[in-house]
Amino acid sequence: MELLVNVKDVKKVYGGNGKKPDVLAVDTINLKIMRNEFITILGPSGCGKSTLLRMIGGLEEQTEGTIYLQGGEIIGPSANRGMVFQAYSLFPWLNIEENIQYGLKIKGMDSKERKEITNRYIELVGLQGFEHHYPKQLSGGMQQRVAIARALANDPEILLLDEPFGALDNQTRLIMQELLLEIWEKTHKTILFITHDVEEAIFLGSRVITMTSRPGKIKADIPINLAYPRSYKIKTEKEFLVLKEQLTELIRGESLRAMELEIK
């Protein structure tokens, strides 16, 4: 397996402003992401999991340590790391097709090739017939499908998803999980996925990484050896439930600790 992303001794400190003390958000993270993995990062809210993802995406700078992508140091955002945010990141003045083509245009691709790629990804996320709709005309779930298609169309080395289904209702979320898993089974694009939902983390991931509450450290790194293709039915099988119980215990302790920290 090829080492794709290497996070080495990364720390993130949010600077206080004289009155407030500095806050250590992420503490000495070491993480190796192999090509074709689907890693889910599971942690209580405020544990710094989003910060870690944003540092890999180049949207935030770590205070200490280095992050490498294929051996090269990551400085700032770039098209080789696609990102999907929690919500509302589509360009509202562009229709669905134009949204997906945004990155391709920057790459200088000609219109025929752009059209081909766009059609392929619109089909992949099941939005045929909506090419000329504007984001406002779509439901939240459909908008997130476009965001995924837009990031994938750019053919990044890794796809970074920051709680992409967090704002969706439960039914839509389950369907989106299946869709994303199906896409990964087809393309084997390397994915790093942030969530606070235990079931989501196990169902999607080939590897689940749990984090401690602030300061966020890696607590456990658990391979998920459930067979592919995974159907939603797996969620009621014994293997799945055992994992769920184990991870729930891990996370529960951290959530309690996080709440105590807040009270203090």
Add this chain to the structure above:
Amino acid sequence: MQRNKTLNMDTVIVEESIKKKKKKPRYFEPQKPIPKSLYFKLTMSSFILLLGIWSLLTYTNIVDPLFLPTPTSIITSGITLFTQFNFINDIFVTCYRVFLGFGLALLIGIPLGIFMGTYKVVEAFFEPIISFVRYMPVSAFIPLFILWIGVGELEKVSVIFFGSVFSIVLMVAVEVSGVRRELLEAAYTLGSSNVGVLRSVILPASMPGILDAIRLVLGWAWSYIVVAELIATASGIGSVIIESQRMFRIGNIIFGILTIGMLGLLSDVILKSIGKKMFSWNYGR
């Protein structure tokens, strides 16, 4: 029998109260929509009421026609203005001044506002001073302008320009700096450069808001022009108004005011419909 009767009455009472509940309109429930036809009727009746009170006061001579002429005499005043005093020319002159001064204000104000909203270095340099200058009333500067640049066209255009430009800059800057962070970040992770983000995200995202700011400030510009034309001017709607005051032609004054109101309304309606067409992605579903 007795029992039966009371029971019957009870049901009648219940039925009535249900009916009442259904029928009773709730117009004073906060933000509750009302039927379109009712909305239209209410709008019309406010105009009719105003016209009615005005007619009542004037046709019956309760108010001296010298102070408030009748609606019909206002219309005759208007006709005389157009036929004998070439009022259309005054309208053109006024429009020309507003559009020139306001156009220049947009030409300077929009780019400066965009840079201020985008780059903190530009904001730090311009924002505090502009915020200060903005609160100085431009009408109070008119005597100074006359002293510095005379009473010609340039002075009128300057009043409009300085009356509008600072507000445009600040409002555009607020609009631009309010573009959602996620949109910028999405663009960066799709490979966009700094300049690319400004051109392909910040500009299109803030356009509808900038147009709204333009509409608002243009409304103020229409009132600045009258102030500018009230002093030492031979043409324009403002000068017609001040001239009519000297001659005690109240009908002309009111007709002039109505004309400005119509011009302002017209320019706003045009801008609004342009916005709806150009930025359809921003309106409704």
